[in-house]
Amino acid sequence: MAVLKVKFTKTKRDKLAQILWILNWVSVVSGIILFSLGLFLKIEIKKRNEVMAKGDVNSVPNMLISVGVIACIINFLGGKICYDCSDANKFSRWKLVMLPYIVCTFCFTFCILVGALMCYTMRNELEESLYLGLRDAIKFYKDTDIPGRCFLKKTVDMLQTGFQCCGNNGFRDWFEIQWVSARYLNMASKEVLDRLKSNVDGKFLVDGVPFSCCNPSSPRPCIQYQLTNNSAHYNYDFLTEELNIWVKGCREALLDYYTAIMRSVGIAALLIWLFELSVLIGVRYLQTAMKNVLLLGDLEGESDGWLLENSFVETAKYNINIIKNLGKANQISTVSGMNDPNIDVQNTNCGKTNVTTKSIPAA
Numbered sequence: 528m529a530v531l532k533v534k535f536t537k538t539k540r541d542k543l544a545q546i547l548w549i550l551n552w553v554s555v556v557s558g559i560i561l562f563s564l565g566l567f568l569k570i571e572i573k574k575r576n577e578v579m580a581k582g583d584v585n586s587v588p589n590m591l592i593s594v595g596v597i598a599c600i601i602n603f604l605g606g607k608i609c610y611d612c613s614d615a616n617k618f619s620r621w622k623l624v625m626l627p628y629i630v631c632t633f634c635f636t637f638c639i640l641v642g643a644l645m646c647y648t649m650r651n652e653l654e655e656s657l658y659l660g661l662r663d664a665i666k667f668y669k670d671t672d673i674p675g676r677c678f679l680k681k682t683v684d685m686l687q688t689g690f691q692c693c694g695n696n697g698f699r700d701w702f703e704i705q706w707v708s709a710r711y712l713n714m715a716s717k718e719v720l721d722r723l724k725s726n727v728d729g730k731f732l733v734d735g736v737p738f739s740c741c742n743p744s745s746p747r748p749c750i751q752y753q754l755t756n757n758s759a760h761y762n763y764d765f766l767t768e769e770l771n772i773w774v775k776g777c778r779e780a781l782l783d784y785y786t787a788i789m790r791s792v793g794i795a796a797l798l799i800w801l802f803e804l805s806v807l808i809g810v811r812y813l814q815t816a817m818k819n820v821l822l823l824g825d826l827e828g829e830s831d832g833w834l835l836e837n838s839f840v841e842t843a844k845y846n847i848n849i850i851k852n853l854g855k856a857n858q859i860s861t862v863s864g865m866n867d868p869n870i871d872v873q874n875t876n877c878g879k880t881n882v883t884t885k886s887i888p889a890a
Contacts, residue, residue: 532833535816540830543813544613550806551606557799558598561639564792565591571788575781577682580659587649587789590642591796594635598803601635604628605810618817625814632807639800646793653785657778661695668737669708684739690784692777693740698754700776705730706737736772745771808834 535543569588572579608625611617664683670676687693694700712719712731722731734755741749749771753759816832823830 532831533812534829535812535832536829537827540813540816540820541613543809544609547609547806547809547813548606550809551602551609554602554605554803554806555599557802558595558602560595561591561598561796561799562595564795565589565595568788568792571785575686577679578660578664578686578777579656580663582652582656584649584653584656587642587645590638590645591792594638594642597635601632605632605806609810609813612813612817619821622818622821629807629811629814632810636800636803636807639796639803643793643796643800646789646796649789650782650786654778654782657781658695661778665695665700665706666704668704668706671708672710684737686777687737687739687773690777690780691742691773692775692780693736693773694776695778696776697774698736698740698772701736701740702732702734705732707731707733740772742771742773747771
């Protein structure tokens with residue numbers, strides 16, 4: 528029994544073809560939107576690739592870009608097919624193409640759904656990439672004289688200022704590394720030497736943060752050194768007073784920023800997927816209705832259209848059997864009692880037999 532069978536008149540078939548022609552051109556625009564969203568997300572990620580570890584964070588924008596390009600091509604072809612389907616004579620040239628086209632379009636719409644869902648599932652990969660990337664960027668913050676790392680100080684400072692954050696997980700991350708270059712340390716100072724000797728690795732560690740961690744909205748001048756020393760500052764209590772530096776870590780700030788972008792991109796991709804799915808359903812109805820009208824032989828009469836010719840269970844069993852039998856076409860059946868399973872011939876008697884010889888005709 529056909530699934531969701533609908534009866535179409537000549538007028539309804541023509542209107543459906545015209546509507547689908549318009550919708551396919553709208554789908555071309557939606558493909559451009561998908562491409563643009565993927566490109567935008569890729570550019571936004573590339574802007575901060577210095578503070579991201581290498582990973583699969585580009586998989587989502589690459590997926591959206593690829594799907595967007597394919598959408599433009601498929602829907603352009605679909606528009607041409609639907610335009611010709613308004614004429615039964617022109618439909619005959621697409622008769623053998625439409626079913627493979629519908630199958631390919633179904634796989635393509637599934638890819639859009641996968642891309643939309645990936646926007647919501649890549650948060651963990653992005654968080655890990657940011658954690659490792661920011662950890663290394665902060666670690667090499669002081670290496671302004673080393674090629675390949677000299678740009679990291681500016682990158683981290685611009686990041687902390689722009690996203691109002693400090694450190695990787697928080698401002699305390701700066702307490703655990705030497706972020707002041709040795710060229711700016713006065714080795715004749717007793718305080719500097721004492722700090723270097725007090726550390727096992729010989730690092731100059733301070734309970735301070737770079738200037739880019741300062742919050743300009745704070746009414747108090749920025750306190751970026753001796754943050755945990757109450758006696759070093761007048762009317763200051765580290766435990767109770769709100770610090771005038773950014774408290775949020777840059778990993779959390781960047782993660783929130785990219786999560787908001789990917790959530791918006793995911794919603795847009797889901798809407799496009801629903802639209803593409805509705806167009807695909809319409810094309811399927813048009814294909815079956817035109818196919819049936821050709822079988823009936825009355826081009827002006829009514830015809831049935833459906834999504835599936837048989838029930839879901841029967842269709843699934845049929846397709847599974849096709850997949851199972853794909854590799855059996857070239858297999859040769861075996862005969863019991865034979866040593867070679869690749870030979871399917873009967874044993875012949877090769878002994879001497881009385882064979883009547885035919886005389887060779889004279890030339």
